[in-house]
Amino acid sequence: MLTVWAILIDGFIYASWLFLVAAGLTVIYGVMRILNMAHGSLYALGAYAAASALGWYYAGGGDQLIMAFVIIAASAIMVGALTGLVIERGLLRLMYGRDEVLMLIVTFAVLLILEDVIKLIWGTTPYSAYQPYAAMGRINIDVLTVSGYDLMVLAVSLVIGVGLWFWLERTKVGKILRSIIHDREVSEAMGVNVRRMFTITFMIGATLGAIAGGITAPIISVVPGLGVEVIVMAFAVVVTGGLGSITGAAVGAVIVGLARATSIHTMPELELFIIYAVMATVLIFRPNGLFGQVIARKI
Template sequence: MLTVWAILIDGFIYASWLFLVAAGLTVIYGVMRILNMAHGSLYALGAYAAASALGWYYAGGGSQLWMAFAILASCALLIGAISGLLIERGILRLMYGRDEILMLIVTFAILLILEDVMKLLWGTTPYFAWQPYAAMGRVEIDVLTVSGYDIMVLCLSAVIGLGLWFWLERTHTGKILRSIIHDREVSEAMGVNVRRMFTITFIIGATLGAVAGGITAPIISVVPGIGIEVIVLAFAVVVTGGLGSITGAAAGAIIVGLARATSIHTMPQFELFIIYAVMAGVLIFRPNGLFGQAIARKI
């Protein structure tokens, strides 16, 4: 029974982090049909910005936890919004209407460029921002102890997921986005400014990626290459759940998180393999993912 509790707790905590990472990626693909490989670098930018700002805050004698979270959130939101705007307006807007494979290559090139830019700005020395993680202490669940910070990440993931669902399903802007998803040409003919909606969507997706990085910064050592590692995991999650589906991203994150936790506690040698085995198993029976829908070709 203890092992079951450990699997459930570890699985849902890891799933909440996976969803935070994958949410922005699936939002962008759902509306724009762009598989944004640069999402990993946006995550890394958020992590570096948050770690740097928190380092300066604590080095200057700061000790207030609420202030640390305010700095972390502000840095992640700011760098995500600015980076998203620059990438969409400066590069992607020139490529709209091109083949999806070409857009994939372009965003992968942006990923490589940003990885080098981050090395120039922050160097190759690891950055640590452990203070908020330590300050939140541990919480006892039965005979297990769980980090309070991890529980906060789980709650934040649930809030963001519900917020995205409400935005897409219950707001006027969300209805416009869903009309673009179903038929871009008809939406434009009805007077929808599709390019403006693309800009809004990309900024939101990029900001979600940077926020995920900022939230993760106190848990890890921020080093070059974390963006590339993350985009592979995020891709596995959104493909499992179905590209472009928020519900699918949540389901994919839970399935992958629980499968990984089960492997760690029972067969640790298969930890890395199990994530991609789950993805492959789902795609064998559901080629478009659990909640993905086949897109009809227009002739």
């Protein structure tokens, strides 16, 4: 029974992190039909920005946990929104309407460029911002102890998930975005500024990726190559759940998170294999993912 509790707790905590990473990726694909491989570098930029800002804050004598969270949010939002705006306006806007595979290659090139930009700015020395993680201590759940920071990440992922659902389903902007998803040409004919909505969407998706990196920074050692590792995991989640579906990203994150936790506690040698085995199994029976929709081809 103890093992079951450990699997559930570890699985849902890891799933919350996976959802934070994958949310921005699936938002961008759902609206723009762009599988943004540069999302991994946006995550890394958020992690580096947050780690740097926290380092300056604590080096200057700061010790307020609330202020540390404000710094994480502000630094991640600023770097994510600005970088997303530059990528969308400076590159992607010139290529709308091109084949999805070409857009995939272009964003992968952006990923490689940003990885080198990160090394130029921050170097190759690892960054650490452990103070918020240590300050939140550990919480006893039955006979298990769980990091308070990990539970906070779980709460943040729930808030972001509900917020995205409300934004897409209950707001005017969300309804406009859903109309673009359904038929871009008709939306343009009805007077919707599709390009402006694309800019807003990409900036939001990029910001979500940077926020995920910023929140993760106190848990890990921020090192070069971080974005490449993350984009692979995010891709596995969104493909499992269905590209473009927020619900699918959440369900896919839970499935992958629980599968990984089960493997770690029972067969640790299969930790990496099990993630891709889950993805492959789902795609065998649901080629478009659990919540993916078949898009009619226009002729």
